[in-house]
Amino acid sequence: MVQRKQPLKFDHTLYRTIKAGRIRVLMPAYLEGRILGARNRLSTDEYYSDKFPSSKMPVKPGRDIEYLQYRAEGTCFVRIESVVIDASSCPTTDRSAFRLETEPTTEWWIHVIVDQTAGWLLVTDSNVKEVGREF
Numbered sequence: 061m062v063q064r065k066q067p068l069k070f071d072h073t074l075y076r077t078i079k080a081g082r083i084r085v086l087m088p089a090y091l092e093g094r095i096l097g098a099r100n101r102l103s104t105d106e107y108y109s110d111k112f113p114s115s116k117m118p119v120k121p122g123r124d125i126e127y128l129q130y131r132a133e134g135t136c137f138v139r140i141e142s143v144v145i146d147a148s149s150c151p152t153t154d155r156s157a158f159r160l161e162t163e164p165t166t167e168w169w170i171h172v173i174v175d176q177t178a179g180w181l182l183v184t185d186s187n188v189k190e191v192g193r194e195f
Contacts, residue, residue, distance in 0.1 A: 068181070068188070072171035081127035081164035083138065089157040090116045091125070091138065093147040102144075117145065125151060127164050 094112040096102060106112075117140065119125065128137040128144065136150035151158040168183040181188070 066174075068170070069173045070170035070181075071173060074169040074171075074180075075129055076167045076169065077128045077137075077164055078167055079165040080139070082161040083125040083127050083151050084159045084161050085119045085121050085123040085125065085151075085157065086159055087121050087157050089119055089151075089154070091119055091140070091145055091147055091151060092116045092149065093135070093145045096137075096144040096146055098142040099144055107146075112146070114148070117143075124161070125158075127152070127160070127162075129164055129166055 093114065095115050095117075096112050119140070123140075126139040128139055130136045130150065130152075131146070134150055134153055136147050136152070138145050138147050138151065152160045169180050170183055172179060172181045183190075
């Protein structure tokens with residue numbers, strides 16, 4: 061248990077997709093980014109490794125792309141069939157070629173350390189208010 065307004069220290073973070081969103085392809089285009097392969101998980105070490113090749117994948121109009129997570133600075137995780145791509149430019153930013161149909165539902169978990177106790181906490185608007193970070 062933590063007290064209201066008590067600062068939280070955390071040493072790990074986890075983003076989890078609960079329900080994929082959907083992006084519709086409107087015109088012939090390419091998805092560019094790192095090809096992560098068929099997977100349901102990606103560790104921090106894997107994410108920052110250089111083991112995944114970059115590539116361009118053509119997509120045709122009418123196709124739906126699973127939108128897994130927005131990442132940062134205009135990137136996102138998407139899936140086509142079973143292949144996950146770390147898209148270097150999220151298709152949602154190109155409104156001429158893609159249309160966002162539904163946003164993904166994601167969770168943010170942090171591994172909190174309070175005194176001598178540690179555990180995972182689901183961050184929601186009702187239980188955690190981010191007012192600043194110290195690194």
